[in-house]
Amino acid sequence: MVSDTHAGMEPVTELTAHRMGDVGRSGSVVVGVLALQGDFAEHAVALRRVGAEVHEVRTAEHLSRVDGLIIPGGESTTIARLMIAYELREPIIERGRAGLPIWGTCAGAILLAEEIVTLDRPGLHLVPMTVERNAFGRQIDSFEADVAPGELEGGPLHAIFIRAPRIRTVADGVDVLLRLGPEQEREPVAVQYGSLMATTFHPELTEDGRLHERFVGLCAEYAARVALQPGLAAAGGSG
């Protein structure tokens, strides 16, 4: 086990472990949260609320032990710089390409994009979409909105956008989970590409656990695949 597990962390109960498939290498699904900058602590709380075990990720060694990774909101320029300084950028790219579920929220969504408008350092280029930073304009840097449930079950989802980016284009194969805005101009605010998810808002700041549940489900599926084919996680880049 990695040593930086949060103190006071709730153990995964038999019930939640069963619900999530009880398939991880440690007997439960271990979700990593990239803990270099930004609101990783809020994601950890939200993940525990839906029954996941959470590890903070600051090194490649930490990364090698998780069944999924959340890249939180914060400042994409800073996180991009720190990912390089902590020698995490290449390992994250390799594991993401090899099927590790990765979910980027806000700054994290920017970093996942193949093309980023106005980021002056390299991102991860994992999701074939174009994302523009700070694209809602100065006057409305931050706002809240009820987003139609789209691909999710249940009612509208309350979404908090903080100096949010906009997803300008998505390639074929990228599923749009949620859209914002009036009928004519409904733009993507949550997308999924295989096991990769990106949301331009902050689901970790509301009580609605639907997106965290969805992501933990992807992590459980991944952990089950790794259990059958251990080389998948160990090699990272073997595809």
Ligand code: GLN
């Ligand atoms: N504006 C920030 C950036 O470009 C993202 C904001 C956020 O993550 N809340 O990195």
